[in-house]
Amino acid sequence: MATMKSVHTGGVGRIEVVDVERPVPGPKDVLMRIRAGGICGTDVTFLHMGGMPARAHLGGEMVPVPLGHEPAGEIVEVGAEVSDLKVGDRVVVNPQDAPTGIIGCGGKYGALSEYLLIENAEIGKGVAVFPETVPFAVASLNEPMAVARHCVNRSEAKPDDRVVVFGAGPIGLGAAIWLKLRGVRHVVVVDVIPSRLEKALAVGADAVIDSAEEDVAARLTELHGQAANALGQPRPGTDIYIDAAGVAAVFNTVVGSAKWGAKLVMVAVQKKGTEIDLGGMLRSELTLVASQGYPTEIFEVTPELVEHHERFGKLISHTVPFTEVERAFELTLTPGAAEKVVVTFDQYPS
Known part of the structure; x- marks a missing residue:
């Protein structure tokens, strides 16, 4: 069984980098190698809570949450029935389109992982492709x-x-x-x-x-x-x-x-x-x-993000390698220490 590293909540105020099974794409899926992923205030909220209630309406115990919902990366495997995406495509993701639950927000998968399974992958619905002119870190701002x-x-x-x-x-x-x-x-x-x-x-x-x-x-x-x-x-x-x-x-x-x-x-x-x-x-x-979320805007923004990527790139205050992901969360958890922290995965081979 192939494994990968993934960031989960590890208790109140803590993360844990765990080895989990690397997903295998089905006929309609693609596997994305994460190259950059932003840390969001929602991630911090889960850390403060120590996870997510297993049964919130019943007051269930907290369970670990796979973190991350701001990914950018490249496709490394394509299911047999996927026709509009190919290996090597650089993509951003709609975290809310995952049938197994919102990516990084209580769903089965989190995007602060080495790989992410995009289920029922379809351009304009679950993913959007962006060009090589845009750095992965800036593309991760799409969400x-x-x-x-x-x-x-x-x-x-x-x-x-x-x-x-x-x-x-x-x-x-x-x-x-x-x-x-x-x-x-x-x-x-x-x-x-x-x-x-x-x-x-x-x-x-x-x-x-x-x-x-x-x-x-x-x-x-x-x-x-x-x-x-x-x-x-x-x-x-x-x-x-x-x-x-x-x-x-x-x-x-x-x-x-x-x-x-x-x-x-x-x-x-x-x-x-x-x-x-x-x-x-x-x-x-x-x-x-x-104003809640992005009912229609998740890929509406992508062409302009590409066109003005240098301007949007100024929002990133820190890029931190995945090998130092604990430091990335420390920066995010410290008031005033950082504005936007993006975790990069460049040190991992294809």
Whole structure:
């Protein structure tokens, strides 16, 4: 039996690199050799939990989770009935298309492994092919950039809109890039870490705000002009707010700053519930829009990711070889230590 190495949760706050059986593709499947895989906040959530509940609704015990759902790699085996893919194709994956469960999120397979089985492989459904001009590490951003793209699609931002993005992590910065590629005239990014704000400017944001040092509403008024809420109280002229930070302070800031008819798009997971000033929302007729995953965007983003790969590549702060995957997770688990960590598998032979 051929084996491979795979990263699983190993208890609270720990990973474990285990030897598991290397998958064998069936007639409709392909086997992908992973060349790069991003670490996501969802992976960190599973680590904090120590796995995933076996039967969540019954309070079942935690079971290990194969981690990783942001892979890029190349096909090394092709099932007999697969006609549109061939050995050597460089591909990215739709983790939600796997019939054995979402890849890296409780399904049978995780993408932080040497190999990944793509079941019922079909271009445009489970995989998309990308050219040699794009590094594998940058291609691995396809999945998180689909999350960011869905958020921007949900915002329905138009060229004349003035937009602010809270949170300069990969999703927030990805949203800023998509907004600018969409032609939005003015995009502001807000964060508390100066290096992240520098990166926001590097990828095309028009302005940044350090919310630890500046009054956000006052600065937005300088940048976007003054408007008012339904009661005539002065408010920044910002049209769309995007929450890619997931902290209560952002929600409260938006409700307190929103002009009449503003929109808030929530893409970040709210880690803790918070009281919402419903009266404040009423006074602004603030529209709250939730954005979850990527219903149609997973491969919608791929051609533009290819075209603008150098710009998207700036989102990666660290590339770490799989032989040092523990260090990669340490970086991700340490607040402020890294922005986007990608694990590379270049040291493994074909």
